[in-house]
Amino acid sequence: MAHIVFDLDGTLINSAPDIQGVANGLLQEAGLEPITLDQTRSFIGNGAAVFVERMRKARDVPDDRQAEMHKAFVAWYDAAVTRTVIYPGVERALDDLASAGFALGICTNKPIRPCRAVLDHFGLTGRFATIWGGDSLPVHKPDPAPLHAAYEALGGDAPRIYVGDSEVDAETAQRAGVPFLLYTEGYRKTPVALIPHHAAFSDFAELPALVAGVLLGAE
Numbered sequence: 001m002a003h004i005v006f007d008l009d010g011t012l013i014n015s016a017p018d019i020q021g022v023a024n025g026l027l028q029e030a031g032l033e034p035i036t037l038d039q040t041r042s043f044i045g046n047g048a049a050v051f052v053e054r055m056r057k058a059r060d061v062p063d064d065r066q067a068e069m070h071k072a073f074v075a076w077y078d079a080a081v082t083r084t085v086i087y088p089g090v091e092r093a094l095d096d097l098a099s100a101g102f103a104l105g106i107c108t109n110k111p112i113r114p115c116r117a118v119l120d121h122f123g124l125t126g127r128f129a130t131i132w133g134g135d136s137l138p139v140h141k142p143d144p145a146p147l148h149a150a151y152e153a154l155g156g157d158a159p160r161i162y163v164g165d166s167e168v169d170a171e172t173a174q175r176a177g178v179p180f181l182l183y184t185e186g187y188r189k190t191p192v193a194l195i196p197h198h199a200a201f202s203d204f205a206e207l208p209a210l211v212a213g214v215l216l217g218a219e
């Protein structure tokens with residue numbers, strides 16, 4: 001049976017409204033204008049430090065505020081679960097894959113504490129045998145190390161699949177040498193055709209068949 005690892009933000013959950021809330025709380029404290037939801041979506045994907053950097057640049061906040069703003073951002077981030085939603089069909093797809101015997105994991109650039117907080121909030125934690133956040137290792141995606149670590153934690157010598165929504169995820173999968181399934185409704189900035197992927201999907205109901213397709217191709 002294969003090991004399937006998922007990205008989190010923009011793949012299983014639409015967390016941008018909560019992340020926007022954290023960002024705008026910080027900006028408000030600093031007396032600055034808020035950022036839009038579109039800006040928020042475009043800043044997600046490379047981890048919290050890069051998010052804060054992009055947010056600062058959008059509001060001309062000098063570089064010497066990075067450490068302090070990053071710290072405050074991460075401190076507020078744990079509680080940012082109230083406006084987040086699970087994408088339609090995710091739970092059903094996870095159930096189907098689990099009952100078909102697949103081992104499931106998470107590899108996200110979201111820091112591990114808010115990652116676990118939001119999975120707990122939705123009662124999803126138990127569905128994943130291993131969970132890797134953006135600060136679980138000294139490096140994060142697109143470095144393939146956390147993705148490799150996730151598969152190793154799932155154990156055994158099984159086919160591997162990564163499911164994500166972004167350019168960063170595609171690069172991570174490519175560097176890890178694993179087939180990539182692209183969820184098209186998340187936070188990508190590039191047309192689907194320009195993101196390397198094995199297959200793309202816009203509805204989680206399609207996922208079990210796509211997984212089966214990857215495995216047939218791998219035989």
Ligand SMILES: O=C(O)COP(=O)(O)O
Nearest residue numbers: 009045046047108109110
């Ligand atoms: O950039 C982040 O913080 C999280 O993004 P990811 O879950 O899509 O990796």
Ligand SMILES: [Mg+2]
Nearest residue numbers: 007009010165
């Ligand atoms: Mg993502």
